[in-house]
Amino acid sequence: EVVLTQSPATLSLSPGDRATLFCRASQDISRYLAWYQQRPGQAPRLLIYDASNRATDIPARFSASGSGTDFTLTISSLEPEDFAVYYCQQRYRWPPLTFGGGTKVEIK
Amino acid sequence: QVQLQESGPGLVKPSETLSLSCSVSGGSIIAHCWSWIRQSAGKGLEWIGRVYASGKTDYNPSLKSRVTMSADTSKNQLSLKLNSVTAADTAMYYCARGLGGGADLENWFDTWGQGTLVTVSS
Numbered sequence: 001e002v003v004l005t006q007s008p009a010t011l012s013l014s015p016g017d018r019a020t021l022f023c024r025a026s027q028d029i030s031r032y033l034a035w036y037q038q039r040p041g042q043a044p045r046l047l048i049y050d051a052s053n054r055a056t057d058i059p060a061r062f063s064a065s066g067s068g069t070d071f072t073l074t075i076s077s078l079e080p081e082d083f084a085v086y087y088c089q090q091r092y093r094w095p096p097l098t099f100g101g102g103t104k105v106e107i108k
Numbered sequence: 109q110v111q112l113q114e115s116g117p118g119l120v121k122p123s124e125t126l127s128l129s130c131s132v133s134g135g136s137i138i139a140h141c142w143s144w145i146r147q148s149a150g151k152g153l154e155w156i157g158r159v160y161a162s163g164k165t166d167y168n169p170s171l172k173s174r175v176t177m178s179a180d181t182s183k184n185q186l187s188l189k190l191n192s193v194t195a196a197d198t199a200m201y202y203c204a205r206g207l208g209g210g211a212d213l214e215n216w217f218d219t220w221g222q223g224t225l226v227t228v229s230s
Binding site: 050 | 143152153157167169202207212217218220221222
């Protein structure tokens with residue numbers, strides 16, 4: 001099973017700041033990684049798939065990169081609605097499909 | 109715009125079977141692959157498995173012995189059964205649609221239901 005480790009666990013930032021989130025895979029997963037955002041009381045929302053492709057209607061301030069075992073999600077300038085929990089997910093070696101433990105982006 | 113709605117008992121007794129449905133509106137279940145995913149405080153997000161309208165399924169090996177998924181095209185509905193439940197199965201259960209646009213993309217989830225909370229307790 002591919003284990004995804006996200007860091008940091010919590011990121012304390014202010015609106016307008018740049019956020020950088022990390023996801024490390026326990027083995028090479030090529031570019032088969034996605035990022036999701038989950039706001040309180042809501043289901044996750046797909047942001048990025050295949051490492052760097054933005055999903056439909058996702059703002060350009062969200063970008064992502066990486067391949068192999070190391071991946072990054074960047075939010076260029078935080079909006080109030082971006083304070084949420086972010087998860088990564090892999091589909092390279094499955095079953096099972098696996099998710100990371102999440103990074104919470106909170107208001108400083 | 110497609111919408112998903114999970115439903116089922118909110119409380120299940122230990123050793124019994126958890127049964128959930130996911131109603132799909134605004135689109136046919138035939139065109140996509142559908143997954144069930146659960147979220148608990150202890151284990152985070154956990155993929156349970158996926159089902160096609162054809163009935164083809166893939167399950168998480170850790171749950172495979174207890175899980176059954178199916179699709180009903182006449183009702184445009186999906187179902188999940190998890191037997192022999194324990195407190196560890198207490199979680200929010202989501203159904204989610206695969207992204208589509210090719211088999212490789214079905215394992216990304218672009219539409220989710222709001223989830224249904226299931227508690228396992230006597």
